[in-house]
Amino acid sequence: MNKKITGVTLALASTLVLAACGGNADNDADTTSSTAVTSSMVESSTVAEGELQDGTYKLVEKNLDENGWKTDFTITVTDGMITESNYENLDKDGNKKSEDEGYQEAMAEKVGVGPKEYFPELNDQLVDKQDPSEVEVVTGATHSSDSFKEYAQQLIDAAKEGNTETIEIDN
Numbered sequence: 001m002n003k004k005i006t007g008v009t010l011a012l013a014s015t016l017v018l019a020a021c022g023g024n025a026d027n028d029a030d031t032t033s034s035t036a037v038t039s040s041m042v043e044s045s046t047v048a049e050g051e052l053q054d055g056t057y058k059l060v061e062k063n064l065d066e067n068g069w070k071t072d073f074t075i076t077v078t079d080g081m082i083t084e085s086n087y088e089n090l091d092k093d094g095n096k097k098s099e100d101e102g103y104q105e106a107m108a109e110k111v112g113v114g115p116k117e118y119f120p121e122l123n124d125q126l127v128d129k130q131d132p133s134e135v136e137v138v139t140g141a142t143h144s145s146d147s148f149k150e151y152a153q154q155l156i157d158a159a160k161e162g163n164t165e166t167i168e169i170d171n
Contacts (some may be wrong), residue, residue: 052077053162057155061171069097070171071147075126075155082130082156085123087148089115111140122148132156 061070069089076084089097104114118141125135132152137145
């Protein structure tokens, strides 16, 4: 009787393992496509490929998002190194999200962190690591962290070319 139970248990476990590892053609195609995009993004995100030229580089979003904010992001490069990073979100009147106490309180209550904490953390990480791909996502601020990393890479690309024209994002 024990041998039968063991045999059935092993067969069931094997079936579950194979089912979990298997997939259909649609999922496999999505995975391949996703991997290709990720590989190309990683290749384009390395800072070491070119020396950064000194200057101040700025990126702005043209439009307010669904919450009434838009990104205003500036980095300063001195002696080929990022020495200052200022990532902020502004409302239609130019008020900073990190200084909006109501927004700060609501977000901190909901996810445990607000822009008063995560904007400086992202900015400090970029100056310390010099590479947006190495900036760690701030828990509770995933969307802002992802935008920060994407926009920081665009600013670094501009700094490699020495292009100090403001980058405008039609968001």
